Amino acid sequence: MESASRAWGAVGYWCGIGATALALSGCTTVTQKLFPDPDPVKAEAFYHQGSRYSTGAGVEQDYGLALQSYRDAARYGSVPGAYMVGMTFYTGRGAGVDYTEARRWLLRAAKHDYARAQYQLGRLYIDGKGGNKDAAWGVRWLGMAAYQGHARAQFAYGIAWSQGIGLPVDKVQALSWVLRADKQGLEQAAEVTRALQKRIAPSDRERAKRRAQAALVAKGAYNNRPTLLFVQQRLTEKGYQPGPIDGVMGAKTRAALATFQQDAGVASHGEIDEITLNQLRDLYFWEPLLN
Incomplete structure (x- = not known):
């Protein structure tokens, strides 16, 4: 397990996407599953208000007010708002670091197929931060994000297959996922791809390439x-x-x-x-x- 921990350390960084990028991406999905009476208009308004406070766009930068706004956005049904609250507690920007709170808020967004939240939540379970340590359950969340095309989740999922973190060791699976991340331009993926290719037979390298080129099908919460x-x-x-x-x-x-x-x-x-x-x-x- 020590070698597995060192391997996991190689992907020990969070998927850095700032509030501005989130706002510009249009990722402000509102779902009735979060609250019985969501308000899409208020959710959107509070989310963008949080983005402005977080970046200082047109207002004085204030991470505390950003957190409050993201909470309000989540209260009215914003899944990205819940994610941003979770990341605030994860990073400690705008509040003290609190992995238990981070896990709870990220879980809220992850259960609604928000890939960024699934990736971060998976890492918390693997690292045992904010609650019980469960590598297999954490890797499950990584896989959910990877199947949605999240590059860092794909890379981390490949590492998990390579090192047997919550999964049986499978170098073909490992290479196929790292290849997907490499195709998206993830910096670390190219070096790891070369290393994995040296460790497996040419026929297995071809199998991995074919898998990496296959379409990904993200299914429901359980049938995946x-x-x-x-x-x-x-x-x-x-x-x-x-x-x-x-x-x-x-x-x-x-x-x-x-x-x-x-x-x-x-x-x-x-x-x-x-x-x-x-x-x-x-x-x-x-x-x-x-x-």
């Missing part, structure tokens, strides 16, 4: 490959026999999952749901979003 990989990994660790850890819901995986559900005293249907995921993570409570 990163989540299936987590389930298979955790079932294997707990002594069940789901078959190969390949991210495919085959007959063996479904049977092993149904047996685990029965043993855990939850509905035994062989399907993945949030209750089953909590049981697999040894959580016997609902992970809080906000009080």
Whole structure:
């Protein structure tokens, strides 16, 4: 695990996108899932107000007021607003560093498929900051972001496959994900790509290239490959026999999952749901979003 920790240190930086870039990107999705009565107009207004305070665009720069504005944006249903609150606690800019609060707010955005939040949340779980340490669950979040095209998540996901961080070692998978990050111009990816290519056979290099060129399909919260990989990994660790850890819901995986559900005293249907995921993570409570 020491070598895995050193490898993870190689990607120990957060995906630096400033408030201005977020504002210009138009990433101000509002969802009714966050609040029963969201207000898209207020959410947008508070989000852009937070961006202005954060960057000093037309107002005196004030990270504290930026945090307050982002909170208000999230209160009215802004997923990027929740992400920015989480990142404020992650970095300590505008508030003291508080990884527990960062994890809670990032989880809120990550559960609504916000790739930047998924990447940061994954790192917190892998590092054990702000709560329990769970590499497999953290890598699941990295995978969710990677499948959405997040370059740093793709790079980190490749490192995880290469070093066996929360996943079985698979150099072909590792190279394919690092190649995706390299194609997007991520600086560290080129050097790691060359190193991985030296370690595997030419035929495996070709397999990795083909995988890197294939289209990515991001599915729902449970029916996706990163989540299936987590389930298979955790079932294997707990002594069940789901078959190969390949991210495919085959007959063996479904049977092993149904047996685990029965043993855990939850509905035994062989399907993945949030209750089953909590049981697999040894959580016997609902992970809080906000009080």
